[in-house]
Amino acid sequence: MKRMILCMLLFLFTSSAWAVDVEGVNVPDQVVVEGKTLLLNGAGVRTKFFFDIYVGALYLEDSANRAETVLAKPSPARISMDILYSEVDKEKLVKGWHAGFKKNQSKAAFAALKDRLDAFSAMFSDARQGDHLYFDFLTNGETHVVIKGQQVGSIAGLDFQQALLAVWLGNKPADSDLKQAMLKAK
Numbered sequence: 001m002k003r004m005i006l007c008m009l010l011f012l013f014t015s016s017a018w019a020v021d022v023e024g025v026n027v028p029d030q031v032v033v034e035g036k037t038l039l040l041n042g043a044g045v046r047t048k049f050f051f052d053i054y055v056g057a058l059y060l061e062d063s064a065n066r067a068e069t070v071l072a073k074p075s076p077a078r079i080s081m082d083i084l085y086s087e088v089d090k091e092k093l094v095k096g097w098h099a100g101f102k103k104n105q106s107k108a109a110f111a112a113l114k115d116r117l118d119a120f121s122a123m124f125s126d127a128r129q130g131d132h133l134y135f136d137f138l139t140n141g142e143t144h145v146v147i148k149g150q151q152v153g154s155i156a157g158l159d160f161q162q163a164l165l166a167v168w169l170g171n172k173p174a175d176s177d178l179k180q181a182m183l184k185a186k
Helices: 002-014 067-072 090-104 107-121 158-169 176-182
Strands: 020-022 025-027 030-033 036-048 051-060 077-083 132-137 143-147 150-155
Touching: 020 036, 025 051, 025 077, 030 051, 030 077, 036 077, 036 176, 051 158, 051 176, 067 158, 077 158, 090 107, 090 158, 107 150, 107 158, 132 158, 143 158, 158 176
Parallel strands: none
Antiparallel strands: 020 025, 030 036, 036 051, 051 077, 077 132, 132 143, 143 150
């Protein structure tokens, strides 16, 4: 009997019970970036015109429930996207990135980011349901872009990191409900 209880407890603590399920997507409670364990700060669904587009998750070293806290300091972070919609073509992704940057940056800041935003946009292709993308924000100001398990490139600059984070967490986020969900620190 003791062995059975021990086995049940072991299963409970080693299973994915610690992960969060969002719209059928298993969102891990933690990831490793730059050798540091980052904890899930919050996750939610990006919707547009009543359609679920993707599950977005924010991982941080220290929990935060204010966007200003996340944007203020360079520390390792990750934002992941799990595509829910059947297909999001590259053109829509690129338009979305440009709109998100433009809405959350001054004209001068947007102009300074334009070449890097174009290089970033060129990394994408059509996204399909089940695709997993993530962005690792490193302390040296570099942003790594990983699509379907392959690092497809990186972009330099803390200003770029902050602008990309602002797409989700800025004053004019792509989806305010997703922003709130990402900032639901435990």
